[in-house]
Amino acid sequence: MKHAALWVILLTMPVRSASVPHNSKPASTTQFADTSEVRSALAWFARNVTWINEQQVRLTEIPAAPFQEAQRAAAVKTLLASSGLDVQIDKTGNVIGELRGANEKEIVVLSAHLDTVFPPSTDVKVRHEGARLLGPGISDNGTGLAALIAIARACQEAQIHPRRSILFVADVGEEGEGNLRGMRALIDAYKSKLKAVIVLDGSGTDHVTTKALASRRVEAIITGPGGHSWSDFGMPNPINALVRASVRFINTRVPVAPRTTFNIGQIEGGTSVNSIPYEAKLKVDIRSESEDELTKLESALRDSIAAGVRDEMESARDRSKGKLEWKVNLLGSRPGGELPANSSLLAALRAADEFVGTQSRVERSSTDANVPLSHGIEAISIGAGGTGGGAHSLNEWYEPAGRELGLKRALLTLLGVSGLAEEKSR
Numbered sequence: 001m002k003h004a005a006l007w008v009i010l011l012t013m014p015v016r017s018a019s020v021p022h023n024s025k026p027a028s029t030t031q032f033a034d035t036s037e038v039r040s041a042l043a044w045f046a047r048n049v050t051w052i053n054e055q056q057v058r059l060t061e062i063p064a065a066p067f068q069e070a071q072r073a074a075a076v077k078t079l080l081a082s083s084g085l086d087v088q089i090d091k092t093g094n095v096i097g098e099l100r101g102a103n104e105k106e107i108v109v110l111s112a113h114l115d116t117v118f119p120p121s122t123d124v125k126v127r128h129e130g131a132r133l134l135g136p137g138i139s140d141n142g143t144g145l146a147a148l149i150a151i152a153r154a155c156q157e158a159q160i161h162p163r164r165s166i167l168f169v170a171d172v173g174e175e176g177e178g179n180l181r182g183m184r185a186l187i188d189a190y191k192s193k194l195k196a197v198i199v200l201d202g203s204g205t206d207h208v209t210t211k212a213l214a215s216r217r218v219e220a221i222i223t224g225p226g227g228h229s230w231s232d233f234g235m236p237n238p239i240n241a242l243v244r245a246s247v248r249f250i251n252t253r254v255p256v257a258p259r260t261t262f263n264i265g266q267i268e269g270g271t272s273v274n275s276i277p278y279e280a281k282l283k284v285d286i287r288s289e290s291e292d293e294l295t296k297l298e299s300a301l302r303d304s305i306a307a308g309v310r311d312e313m314e315s316a317r318d319r320s321k322g323k324l325e326w327k328v329n330l331l332g333s334r335p336g337g338e339l340p341a342n343s344s345l346l347a348a349l350r351a352a353d354e355f356v357g358t359q360s361r362v363e364r365s366s367t368d369a370n371v372p373l374s375h376g377i378e379a380i381s382i383g384a385g386g387t388g389g390g391a392h393s394l395n396e397w398y399e400p401a402g403r404e405l406g407l408k409r410a411l412l413t414l415l416g417v418s419g420l421a422e423e424k425s426r
């Protein structure tokens, strides 16, 4: 097989590029690609594309709204168990299937998140238009889940025996207010043994997320006594205070580099046009390439709310009718982090890219990989092949053409970091 030969050549070159020094290569990569097991695992994908597509449609049609992933988790558990893995569902709701390695003290994780952003009432039936599949969640993360299951099945069919144990994980709580709780629980449980985490999220083979974008989601609530628009005029008004605070906050200067952003995404309050409201709320999303800037911006928001409340109290004509209270709640916090350019995980991905003929653009994004990266554990997030679009919308679509490339790329990266067990007789 010319590919196998190429693989060996690539991996035995002393220094392939400045960013991948040879001493960061996993020890076993030079041996594993030319084995019959790996060749057979790679060949399994092309023969089973129809089955993989069917699993993707089936799983996508099981609703998995935030905090309601259990039914989809059960289906994934059955599929992983039928691939010969030892499968359990942890307290958080993560499905964890273990392929035991020769060295059980070291673990590598391949994960795909179970949850979608869509509420339970969403119609998640998948429609077929020619080669295209359409439906909420079909790509994010139907593609990742289908790949997780396909790679587990390919390893079983090809009798892959890894050196490090591999955990195939379908995790909960990646989206929005799930706040990465599934990945956080996983890292807490396995941190001491964990050597690398590969996250499969959405489609494509053109990028690798190695930089974790730190973000915080904050809610501010201002409350007051409330009253009648005419007879209580002059009483402090929570919406006025919120508007005063918002104007202050959006005038905050943020740096272009490190890139730092904010967004007032939701604002609500009041009961009727002729009532002085008793409550006003806003939700703000802040992101930055730097934790320091994030912290500065969060305190700017708190200062703005305090100042807005103070301004409103000072201008109120009738303070005897009560005062305003305010609080700021942290709805979510995603830690930042970065994979070192000379990591063995990135070297494994680059080698897999060369093998399958793909190229990965390095990206910064907010994904499940944020959690391991923030603990100094090697982690990446990649697409699982094919093409897709419209993520988080009702018009989300996926086209499976060429998905084998993504599956091979992910499998080779995984085996690049897990290694293969030494066989006594081959």
Ligand SMILES: [Zn+2]
Binding pocket: 113, 140, 141, 174, 201, 202
């Ligand atoms: Zn996703």
